[in-house]
Amino acid sequence: MSNIIKLDKLNRHFITNCPFGMHICNMKFKFILLVKFAFVFFFAIGSNAKSNAQADNIYPKPVKEVVFEGLAHPWSMAFINEKEVLLTEKDGDLLWIDLESKERLLIEGFPNDLFKPVLVTVDDYPPRTYPNSVDGKKIRGNAGILEIVLAPDFDKNAEIFVSYVSQKDKTFALKVIKAKVENNALTNIETILNPGPYVPGHWHFGGGMCIQNGYLFITVGERLFFEDLKQGLPIAQDLKDARGAVYRLDLDGSIPADNPDFGENAIPGIFAFGIRAAQGITSRPGSNEIWFSEHGTNQGDEINLLEAGANYGWPNRTSGTWRSPGYNPDSLSNPKYVEPIHYWLQTVAPTGLTFYTGTEFPSWQGNLIVPGLSRGSLWRLVLEGKEVLSAEELFLNDRVRSRKVVQSPEGQLYLLTDEDNGKIIRIVAE
């Protein structure tokens, strides 16, 4: 396939360089760790135990501790302080939760255009708007309440940003609102972004958000299930289409004057484009870098570094394959595609990622932790500058659909699971 790219420069130790496949290589890695551990242990007995306690890259075994459960597919969580969080449920509500006392409260007053599941009769729509597998079902897909982030001065103004799927009749679009949380209710609700058009289909809204240096970054998905439903120039390559892009806005929703200039016909606010379905976006501590995850179709899952004006290639350039065989998209003239920092050779469905800066796992400092929905994976990417040195899959024998990793103010690492009985799990050193 001409659309498959090969990035041989990527040095993914446990995937591409292993002749036995990833699982064996992880076993091999574990064996090496065991040998290393035995060596350090032996050495410690015979000499100075203290000096070796922090030696080498051996880290304590991570284990899962369920902190809270009974959540309807939690999507995002923002820490007010070390024990209080605001949490979004994709299939439910906006909640306040006390992680210590286990109290939960509904934050009332959510906008009433929030997506509601509708019975899908496939024949009511143009062919293949929905795959046949969902005929006669009430499906939620990717729709519901998505990201929550606190305004930088939340302590003073109680302002938050929330992304969710807005509904008009049987059509849907992403919406981002800014609001205050007062007496367990949303007030002063303003729409910050509503990238239309409203169309049927419950997929690929994006909705990831992060704040850096006073700017709000938002990922907006291209919304298609099958690529060829848009003939001609693809949605994500069309700067006159609001979908398939990353936006950068001021915190009042206005467009920063120094955003990239894509011409007068381009949708205002677009910062980068060529995006299929990015849900995870995060700033890298100690830098001005923004990193984001991207869902491919069959494979094609990526980690990207955000650059002003960049075209990330979808669907013309991808490390995966298309759902629509024989698809032949138009392209921009002289397109310049920005390659991913990392991609997987299997489907991972990487989503709400974060950089680890905690102290519980000292050798994870600065690593990018990436949850995966598809097979229930959690990845630890070791970086050197902007290069991925290795990708380790954690909890190989304990898979769960993983939506987001969030670090608390004191550096504790939490995982949200994408389940009917969704959980908040703390990852602790055994």
Ligand SMILES: [Ca+2]
């Ligand atoms: Ca790409």
